[in-house]
Amino acid sequence: xxxxxxxRADGRTSNQLRPLSCTRNVLHRAHxxxxxxxxxxxxxxxxxxxxxxxxxxxxxxxASIEVIWKPKTGLIGKVEKEYEMILxxxxxxxxxxxxxxxxxxxxxxxxxxxxxxxxxxxxxxSCAALADAGIPLKYLAVAICCGLTGSRSVIxxxxxxxxxKILAFAYLVFPNSPISVLPKGSLTEDSEPIEAGIITSVxxxxxPVVDYFNCLDRGYAACAKISEFLRRSMESQAPSDxxxxx
Amino acid sequence: xxxxxxxxxxxxxxxxxxxEMALAADLRVDDRGPFDYRPCTITFGRHKLKYLQFSFTNRxxxxxxxxxxxxxxxxxxxxxxxxxxxxxxxxxxLSIFTEFSPMADPAFEAGRPGEFAxxxxxxxxxxxxxxxxxxxxxxxxVVGKLVWSIRVDLHILDNGGNLIDAANIAALASLLTFRRPxxxxxxxxxxxxxxxxIEDREPLPLIIHHLPVAVTFAVFGEGNIMVIDxxxxxxxxxxxxxxxTMNSNGDICAVQxxxxxxxxSVIIRCLEICAVKAAEITSKINHxxxxxxxxxxxxxxxxxxxxxFHPVDVAIQDNLPDVIMxxxxxxxxxxxxxxxxxxxxxxxxxxxxxVVVGTNTRAKFENNQARDGVPFYSPSNWDPYPRKLCSCLAxxxxxxxxxxxxxxxxxxxxxxxxxxxxxxxxxxxxSSSRALETASEYTTVEATSQYIKAPKTLKDAVKIQNxxxxx
Numbered sequence: 177x178x179x180x181x182x183x184r185a186d187g188r189t190s191n192q193l194r195p196l197s198c199t200r201n202v203l204h205r206a207h208x209x210x211x212x213x214x215x216x217x218x219x220x221x222x223x224x225x226x227x228x229x230x231x232x233x234x235x236x237x238x239a240s241i242e243v244i245w246k247p248k249t250g251l252i253g254k255v256e257k258e259y260e261m262i263l264x265x266x267x268x269x270x271x272x273x274x275x276x277x278x279x280x281x282x283x284x285x286x287x288x289x290x291x292x293x294x295x296x297x298x299x300x301x302s303c304a305a306l307a308d309a310g311i312p313l314k315y316l317a318v319a320i321c322c323g324l325t326g327s328r329s330v331i332x333x334x335x336x337x338x339x340x341k342i343l344a345f346a347y348l349v350f351p352n353s354p355i356s357v358l359p360k361g362s363l364t365e366d367s368e369p370i371e372a373g374i375i376t377s378v379x380x381x382x383x384p385v386v387d388y389f390n391c392l393d394r395g396y397a398a399c400a401k402i403s404e405f406l407r408r409s410m411e412s413q414a415p416s417d418x419x420x421x422x
Numbered sequence: 423x424x425x426x427x428x429x430x431x432x433x434x435x436x437x438x439x440x441x442e443m444a445l446a447a448d449l450r451v452d453d454r455g456p457f458d459y460r461p462c463t464i465t466f467g468r469h470k471l472k473y474l475q476f477s478f479t480n481r482x483x484x485x486x487x488x489x490x491x492x493x494x495x496x497x498x499x500x501x502x503x504x505x506x507x508x509x510x511x512x513x514x515x516l517s518i519f520t521e522f523s524p525m526a527d528p529a530f531e532a533g534r535p536g537e538f539a540x541x542x543x544x545x546x547x548x549x550x551x552x553x554x555x556x557x558x559x560x561x562x563x564v565v566g567k568l569v570w571s572i573r574v575d576l577h578i579l580d581n582g583g584n585l586i587d588a589a590n591i592a593a594l595a596s597l598l599t600f601r602r603p604x605x606x607x608x609x610x611x612x613x614x615x616x617x618x619x620i621e622d623r624e625p626l627p628l629i630i631h632h633l634p635v636a637v638t639f640a641v642f643g644e645g646n647i648m649v650i651d652x653x654x655x656x657x658x659x660x661x662x663x664x665x666x667t668m669n670s671n672g673d674i675c676a677v678q679x680x681x682x683x684x685x686x687s688v689i690i691r692c693l694e695i696c697a698v699k700a701a702e703i704t705s706k707i708n709h710x711x712x713x714x715x716x717x718x719x720x721x722x723x724x725x726x727x728x729x730x731f732h733p734v735d736v737a738i739q740d741n742l743p744d745v746i747m748x749x750x751x752x753x754x755x756x757x758x759x760x761x762x763x764x765x766x767x768x769x770x771x772x773x774x775x776x777v778v779v780g781t782n783t784r785a786k787f788e789n790n791q792a793r794d795g796v797p798f799y800s801p802s803n804w805d806p807y808p809r810k811l812c813s814c815l816a817x818x819x820x821x822x823x824x825x826x827x828x829x830x831x832x833x834x835x836x837x838x839x840x841x842x843x844x845x846x847x848x849x850x851x852x853s854s855s856r857a858l859e860t861a862s863e864y865t866t867v868e869a870t871s872q873y874i875k876a877p878k879t880l881k882d883a884v885k886i887q888n889x890x891x892x893x
Contacts, residue, residue: 203580204492205654206525220579222525244532246523249500249575284525284532286577288485288496289467 184338190331193320193398198300198409200308206284208309212301214333216291221301223309226279238273239281245298246286259285259295266299266319266349266376272312281311292336293321295347295378300402307410315351316406317375318399322346322391324383330394344381346388348395350374352403430529433658440880441659445642445649451656451880456649457695460491460584462703464591464710466599484600488592491653492582494526497592498575499600503617506562506569514561514569518547518593520576527581545678546576546590549634549667553675556597557629563605568615570602572628583654586665590636591707598711601625633707634675635700636667639692645684648692650699666693668700 184190194215203209206222213219226239234240243264245256267283283305285298296319303316323334323345331338339345351373374392383391441451450456467485484499506513520543522530530536535543550556561570574596576589603625605617640652641662652660662681668674674693 203494203525204582205527205580209525220525222523222579224524224528227528244524246521246532246577248498249519249573282524282528284523286496286523286525286579 184331186335190329191394191398193333193402194335196402196405198304198406200304200410200413206305206309208305208307208311210301210304210308211288212297212304213289214293214297214300215335216289217293217297218287218289219294219298219301220286220288221298221305222284222286223302223305223311224282224284225309225311226276226281228279230278230280234280236278239271239276239279240273241267241271242280242282243267243302244282244284246284248287248290259298262295262376262378263298263302266317267302267306269375270303270313270315270317270351271306272314275312281306290336292334292339293347295319296321296349299349299376300406304406304410315354316403317349318352318403318406319347319349319376320395320398320402322348322395324381324387324391328384328387330387330390332394332398342381344379344383346377346379346383346391346395348374348392348399349376350396350399352406353400433655437655437880438659441655442642445647450649452653454651456647457699459651459699459703460493460653462491462588462591462706463489464595464707465489466595466710466714484596484598486592486595486599488588488595490582490584490588490591490651492580493584493588494578494580494582495585495588495592496577496579497589497596498577499572499596500575501570501572501600501602503563503568503605504571505567510558511566512562512569513558515571516551516556516558516574517571518543518550518574518576520546520578520589522578525580526578530578530581541678542586542589543576545586545636545665545667545676546593548676549590549636550574550593550597553632553634553667553669553673555630555632555634555669555675557631560629563615564607572597572600581654583657584638584651587636587638587651590634590667591703594633594635594707595711597628597630598707599714601627632669632671632673633704634667634669635703635707636665636676637696637699637703638663638665641681641684645682646688648684648688650695664689664692666696668693668696670701670704672697 186194188194194217197213198210200210201208202211202220203222207225208223209221211218211220230236230240231242241264243260245252245260245263247256263283263285271281283302285302287294287298299317299319303313303318306313307316321333323331323338323342325331325342331342334342334345377392379388444451448456452460454460465487467487485497487494487496504515507515520535520539522535522539524530524532530539556572561572563569574593576593578585578589601624603617603619604623605615608614608616637650638652639648639650640656640660641648641664642660645661648664649656652663657663660681662679662684664679664681664684665677666674667676
């Protein structure tokens with residue numbers, strides 16, 4: 177089914193993301209921090225490195241991750257608790273938990289601006305902050321929000337107004353695309369894309385299965401671009417000399 | 423229990439003794455004078471969500487971020503229509519909520535606020551509300567039935583010492599930028615309340631009579647050594663603290679004192695100093711606010727080119743630049759996406775990249791305006807353990823990024839300044855000519871006045887005396 181051109185309020189096309197921006201090491205006391213913004217959605221994440229001990233219900237043979245979500249205003253309610261849980265599960269699959277057993281790594285997320293796609297923005301910020309803190313990770317997680325409009329076309333990175341109007345949307349988290357060491361030629365022979373599992377998928381609203389798979393494909397393609405951006409931002413900010421003390 | 427102790431930060435005896443001895447000799451560890459503030463940066467963000475349906479909670483929040491040295495505080499103001507208190511039927515309400523985020527300090531715990539959090543909230547509250555700084559009667563809509571309730575949320579993001587002053591400035595700044603929608607009585611029988619959408623009528627600012635500024639003094643020794651704006655380490659060593667909230671007219675709005683005793687002559691001296699400092703900070707806040715409103719009107723004028731996408735002010739952060747996708751990169755992104763079997767993309771339609779660049783540079787330009795009169799270090803050759811990049815490294819990195827080499831010989835360049843150049847490299851590609859103009863302005867301003875220093879250690883303090891004699 178041929179997807180139709182969607183008219184979006186801010187003039188973007190259905191495949192355009194909002195301008196991304198990532199700054200790391202913004203806080204002085206936190207071990208790692210990052211500020212990620214997608215358009216008007218801005219999230220500040222801070223990481224405090226492995227602290228001794230785990231909570232009672234956690235497995236002491238692995239490192240545990242503690243997530244604290246701070247909304248912009250108001251008390252912490254069920255929505256925030258849900259975000260904390262999703263973020264925790266996502267980060268647990270991203271970090272290498274067996275390196276520092278019986279420790280707790282705290283990730284604190286502060287919402288600075290909310291204009292749609294808040295959870296993906298928070299996941300991206302948390303991963304950047306974890307990388308900034310030097311926590312051992314398997315790969316970075318890259319998150320995106322895909323929305324399904326009434327005309328059954330997929331739009332990427334909807335704003336808050338768009339989120340209210342569309343039929344359903346899905347937050348998708350993929351591992352960041354690896355830089356392949358194989359020469360380009362061999363890749364083109366292989367028509368299948370490199371298999372990458374979905375780390376997290378959270379959907380809101382009902383959508384047909386076919387459209388969900390559409391969202392997955394689009395999301396995966398967009399995540400490749402976001403991970404390119406992430407890699408570039410990390411490379412450009414890597415300190416050239418390592419005389420910086422903590 | 424042992425684990426919690428293991429995770430808390432304890433000040434070593436050596437550091438404590440060093441700071442005390444240095445203060446006894448009238449020296450501060452970070453080379454400030456005893457009555458000098460750290461460099462303060464105020465950034466505003468007004469969120470104009472013009473396309474959102476108006477509900478009872480106001481969408482036009484005012485927010486500000488204040489960076490005072492290493493301390494970082496964010497403030498967010500919202501409003502809501504509520505029933506007034508019975509004993510004050512014609513006055514609105516103002517409430518302050520403080521959030522000591524665990525990201526500021528590992529000692530802060532999420533959940534219940536500790537006693538210092540409550541104390542901070544009360545000091546800011548007394549200074550703002552009880553001194554009558556914000557006009558409450560103008561917030562009344564229908565006497566006895568509906569009034570505006572203003573809520574200020576203070577988020578402490580980074581604890582570098584002196585949270586009270588930073589939080590106070592943040593609260594003031596956000597109240598200044600906050601706009602509430604206009605509401606009138608209309609309808610058939612003039613009893614219906616119409617809350618005008620932001621698009622129909624310009625939202626109104628709050629009426630603020632004066633700006634109460636908090637100035638914190640830390641007491642050391644026998645109660646005779648006072649310093650302003652204690653840093654985190656100084657706070658751990660101090661014997662007591664005194665906060666005076668004053669406005670530029672010289673009226674004392676609130677005083678809070680705890681710790682060892684101070685003689686009355688010292689207190690009077692502090693009041694005199696506070697008057698000077700309050701005037702300085704008030705002018706700083708007003709200046710920053712003026713710049714922000716000027717840029718705001720400029721942005722509104724510029725929005726004519728982009729009828730669909732209204733440029734929105736985003737709360738831009740500290741002086742670390744972002745790696746922003748400039749227009750070219752976004753075009754590449756869309757170009758890549760076009761390679762996929764999808765509908766045709768309009769490559770020239772994305773103007774939001776340029777807007778982001780514009781507001782980013784605006785904020786940074788404003789930051790440089792807000793700071794004044796702070797002496798900066800010159801990297802001396804005596805330092806055997808350079809923690810900062812030497813100027814030649816910075817110059818070579820400037821060469822790489824192709825920027826004009828305005829780097830002065832005696833400039834401080836931390837690793838963060840390397841990021842400055844890289845960030846600019848990205849923003850330089852922006853197509854908007856105005857953005858480019860401000861970007862190059864920003865280049866020269868940022869290159870010539872680098873105020874961000876790497877956190878000082880005791881090693882830097884040892885050589886302070888030589889520098890003072892040289893001055």
